[in-house]
Amino acid sequence: MSPTRRTTRRQLARRRLTGGVAAALLLATATACSSDAVDQWSRGGMPEGVTEQSTVIQTLWNGAWIAALATGVVVWALILWASAFHRKKKNSVDQLPPQVRYNLPIEILYTVVPVIMVAVFFFFTARDETAIMKVDGDAPVKVAVEGYQWSWRFTTDFQGQKAVTAGVPVDLSKQSLQTPQGPQLVLPVNTKIQFDLHSPDVIHSFWVPAFLFKQDVFPGNVHNKFEITTLNRTGVFFGRCAELCGVDHSRMLFSVKLVPQAEFAQYIKTQAGSAQ
Structure with missing residues (x-):
């Protein structure tokens, strides 16, 4: 066998080995991420809903x-x-x-x-x-959402007790997935919640991606409202303004925290007591 053929066979063997290793690594990666990938595909790229x-x-x-x-x-x-x-055939008349x-x-x-x-x-x-968009008006929890330049004020009403949370424009350098900035709206799981939206200045948009829903906040419109029913899934979910409303539009961040109903009742009681 000539040296040239031996060299060629060795190169082919090395390429096959390298290709096999790469394929194995790719298969392992695909297997590890298969469940997440399947979930993403089944949702069409949408986040997992919580309502x-x-x-x-x-x-x-x-x-x-x-x-x-x-x-x-x-x-x-x-x-x-x-x-x-x-298609036009060869040697055919036009x-x-x-x-x-x-x-x-x-x-x-x-x-x-x-x-x-x-x-x-x-x-x-x-x-x-x-x-x-159906609003029955019988939700046990009502949240008045006020979007202003450039943050949010949430007034939560539960059994006559109210908790108010307001924020300021977020410092984006401190924003991360682990430490959400801005005002935090605390809500109970497995509960119907009504949102009443209002703005004192310009049009904003109340958007929580995990709700798979957003609605504009109009100045002067006190009838802009919607209802959700939360699922039994606790956690903290990001929210933001989805309507270009001014220079600090990107800093209008907030979060929604879903907690068990007992924890929510204690939260409302504590916040209402502090306000009084």
Whole structure:
């Protein structure tokens, strides 16, 4: 065997070994992250919701993606089919392909199918929006949310006792995932909560990503409200203003802390006593 062939075989063996090691590392990494990746894919990139209403939003989001992908597959298939079977042939005389103009059945199909698709999308969107925005007015916990330049004031009312939390623009250099800055809104789990939104200056937007929902805060509008029902999931969740409202818009940060109901009742009692 010539030295050249031996060298080539050794290089191939090394490349196969390196490729095998890389594949093993990739497989191990994929296995370690598989559960998180599956969860992310099942939610379509959305954060995990902590309210009953977030499950409605998540279902609508997933359905919209499925419908969009199905529509895309049909369109791509038609484009490829037309490109493959209706392209110009070699040595063919220049002429138009068969026309469908004045073909009444095909023109009706072109019109009816998109109308049906839009009607279906509209129905599910309107149905879920109605469910999400429904306010019964019987929530045991009511939170008055006031967004101002550039922070938040939360007034929580529970059984006639009130707790007020207000903040100032956050120092972004101190903000981290472990130590959220800004005012913290404490809420109980497994409870219906009503939010009443108001602004004294400009339009803000109350957004908690874990709610999968946000709503604008309008000045002069005292009827802007919504309800949520929290799930049995404690933790601290970030919130922010999602409407460009001024120079310190990015510093309008806050957090929501979900706690057991007994802990929430003690919190309200302590805060109301301190206020008095």
